[in-house]
Amino acid sequence: MQQPIIVWDFDGVLNANVIDGRFVWADRLQQDWGIDRTALVAHLFHRDRIGRIMRGQIDLRDELQFWLTDVGHNIDADVFLAYWFANDALPDAKVVCHLERSDATHVIGTNNEARRAAYIERDMGFGSLVSHIFASGRMGHAKPDTAYFRHIETWSGAPAHAHVLVDDTQANVKAACALGWQGFHFTNETRDGLPAFLDQLG
Known part of the structure; x- marks a missing residue:
């Protein structure tokens, strides 16, 4: 068989x-990084962008670094991704x-x-x-x-x-x-x- x-x-x-449709790793973004959760989500998860990221057509790190720099955050994307992935591991x-x-x-x-x-x-x-x-x-x-x-x-x-x-x-x-x-x-x-x-x- x-x-x-x-x-x-x-x-x-x-x-x-995921709680009530919310990825809880981002709950402390403002406190820990001074990053507005809504703004980050609006950029990375924009309907014209997220599908290409998920399918490997856009590199997540490069897109994240672009956004961080563009909005004035002096944060290295690799450091931020390490934070993201660790806090998203539940x-x-x-x-x-x-x-x-x-x-x-x-x-x-x-x-x-x-x-x-x-x-x-x-x-x-x-x-x-x-x-x-x-x-x-x-x-x-x-x-x-x-x-x-x-x-x-x-x-x-x-x-x-x-x-x-x-x-x-x-x-x-x-x-x-x-x-x-x-x-x-x-x-x-x-x-x-x-x-x-x-x-x-x-």
Whole structure:
């Protein structure tokens, strides 16, 4: 029997860094750096920019350094990224423990650019917990792009129905299910049902 390939979203699932849609690492930006959170988010996460960052078409560090300099902050982007990534590292132990299940192949499927993907892989140690980390910045595709899911299918060599996406973004789950995957929309309301969902996979 084909073992399921469980594709775990990172932020908001394996990593408990999202509260009420807010990335909590940025809560102390004003106190720690004198940086206006709203202004930073408006620049980096602008709809014409964030998709290109996530797909590796724009380097996050270069874009961040441009913004910091442009608004008058004498801050090195590498130093700021180290702060960002460290404060954004909040593994959810109750979810991460499911990576120990031996009845499935576990991978991470995340919309992260290459720099943070490397931090997740090496510094946070997730590279040793899963078979592979699929990051949009390395792949050139981001969820919910069809090409993102097809890339994972090509890697696994397994049929679509053997793949399972656990993700906190409903649009991603819907896109995966439309391609024949199984899906679990992970929210505060559904998280207690995750063990039972995993138990019935097969």
